[in-house]
Amino acid sequence: MSNHINPIYKSIKRKRSLPETSRLLQNLTNGDKVALSQAITLIESEQPKHQSIVEDLVTHCLPLSGNSLRIGITGVPGVGKSTFIEAFGNFLISQGKKIAVLAVDPSSSVTGGSILGDKTRMHSLVNHKNAYIRPTASGTSLGGVARKTRESIILCEASGYDVILVETVGVGQSETAVHGMTDFFLLLKLAGAGDELQGIKRGIIEMADAILINKADGDNIKPAQRARVEFTKALHLYPVKANGWSPKVKCVSALQTEGIGKVWEMIKSFVEQTKSNGFFDKNRFNQQKYWLTESLDTKLKRSFYNKPIIKAKLSTYLNDIEHQKISSFKAADELYEIYLQALRGQ
Numbered sequence: 001m002s003n004h005i006n007p008i009y010k011s012i013k014r015k016r017s018l019p020e021t022s023r024l025l026q027n028l029t030n031g032d033k034v035a036l037s038q039a040i041t042l043i044e045s046e047q048p049k050h051q052s053i054v055e056d057l058v059t060h061c062l063p064l065s066g067n068s069l070r071i072g073i074t075g076v077p078g079v080g081k082s083t084f085i086e087a088f089g090n091f092l093i094s095q096g097k098k099i100a101v102l103a104v105d106p107s108s109s110v111t112g113g114s115i116l117g118d119k120t121r122m123h124s125l126v127n128h129k130n131a132y133i134r135p136t137a138s139g140t141s142l143g144g145v146a147r148k149t150r151e152s153i154i155l156c157e158a159s160g161y162d163v164i165l166v167e168t169v170g171v172g173q174s175e176t177a178v179h180g181m182t183d184f185f186l187l188l189k190l191a192g193a194g195d196e197l198q199g200i201k202r203g204i205i206e207m208a209d210a211i212l213i214n215k216a217d218g219d220n221i222k223p224a225q226r227a228r229v230e231f232t233k234a235l236h237l238y239p240v241k242a243n244g245w246s247p248k249v250k251c252v253s254a255l256q257t258e259g260i261g262k263v264w265e266m267i268k269s270f271v272e273q274t275k276s277n278g279f280f281d282k283n284r285f286n287q288q289k290y291w292l293t294e295s296l297d298t299k300l301k302r303s304f305y306n307k308p309i310i311k312a313k314l315s316t317y318l319n320d321i322e323h324q325k326i327s328s329f330k331a332a333d334e335l336y337e338i339y340l341q342a343l344r345g346q
Contacts, residue, residue: 021056028057029064031160033132039155040134043148058151061158066284068157069271072178074168074204075188080214081167084188084254086122091260092163093130100132100161101125102152104168132161150181150291179207180290183280184267187211189231191223206238209247209270212263216251224251243279245270309342310335 027035039057042050075081082103089099101122125131134152153164166182168174179185187208205211211231216224231249241247248266252259274280304310317331326334 021053025057025060028155028159029061033159036132036155036159037134040136040148040152043151043155044136054151058154061154065154065157068153068162068164069184069267070153070164070166070182071267072166072168072175072182072185073188074175074178074186075214076190079188079190080254081188082122084212084214084252085165085167086125087254087257087260088263089122089125089131089165090128091257091264093128095264097163098130098132098161099163099165100156100159101134101165101167102149102156103133103135104149104166104174132156132159149177153181175204175207180287183274183283184270185209186263188214189227190215191220191227205234209241209245210263210266211235211247211249212259213249213251214254217253217256217258221251243274243283244277245273304339307339307342310339313338 024035024039028039042057043054045054073081073085085101085103089101092099122133126133136149136152149166153166156164164182166178168178175185185207187204187210189211191213213224213227213231228249228251235247235249238247250259250262250266252263254260271280274283305314313335317326317335320326321328321331
């Protein structure tokens with residue numbers, strides 16, 4: 001395949017390199033989108049040589065972060081998340097906001113590839129100077145949430161974006177992770193999907209701060225209004241949230257940009273209420289503690305699997321499990337003991 005690569009392109013590719021950390025940081029904090037993209041690319045990199053750069057970048061960006069409003073947006077494929085985000089983003093920009101969209105695209109479990117099509121779906125928003133859209137391949141992350149989204153939020157905030165929208169792949173385990181890194185959690189639904197009361201997952205409803213019935217236009221207005229009533233009734237069955245907020249249900253038409261302004265007014269009311277009762281800051285602190293343990297889990301897992309002795313022994317144990325020579329639990333115990341011995345021998 002390499003014989004078919006244009007030699008001019010190969011020479012250009014060799015010359016491409018990331019700027020030094022200090023210059024990258026300066027450009028990023030000055031609002032340079034290219035620098036922000038380069039920094040997030042480093043964050044997403046699995047190469048060990050990039051990790052020290054990332055840690056330096058995030059450490060210097062931390063004092064400049066935390067001043068944005070972080071909004072998680074989820075819903076099943078086809079509910080209109082991208083259309084809503086574009087309409088909502090354009091509205092926020094008209095209100096003087098700078099917005100960043102971190103959209104996670106599902107990766108193929110076979111090829112590992114990802115379409116990364118959010119920029120093509122948000123064609124008007126992507127060209128606005130006060131908007132930044134970053135589609136990220138989910139890879140093997142739990143539920144499709146990119147492993148480094150948390151750090152990307154910090155960089156976006158340091159770059160001057162005051163509203164961060166985090167879009168999930170769809171309804172699934174990813175919602176827990178996104179809920180753990182955002183201030184307000186939006187669930188988009190469709191009318192007539194047959195899940196107003198029973199087909200939806202209870203946990204996702206409990207996490208939602210608001211439910212939006214999208215595509216409430218044309219012949220779908222009345223079904224959307226009925227769905228709004230059903231969801232409102234269903235929410236009364238859930239216990240009061242710790243933050244004192246009563247989740248709202250609203251009808252919107254992202255395509256016709258109807259109801260978008262009311263969504264923003266609702267979110268501002270949420271922020272005002274949770275800041276006045278102290279929950280907003282408390283939630284941010286609890287999220288930081290959660291991501292500490294998550295980061296430790298990631299580092300410990302990487303340390304375990306990168307040990308040469310584990311790499312050498314793992315295939316043997318997997319083969320023994322396949323041939324029922326040892327249980328998976330016993331194999332895990334023995335591998336863990338081998339790992340501890342390797343640590344002691346360092």
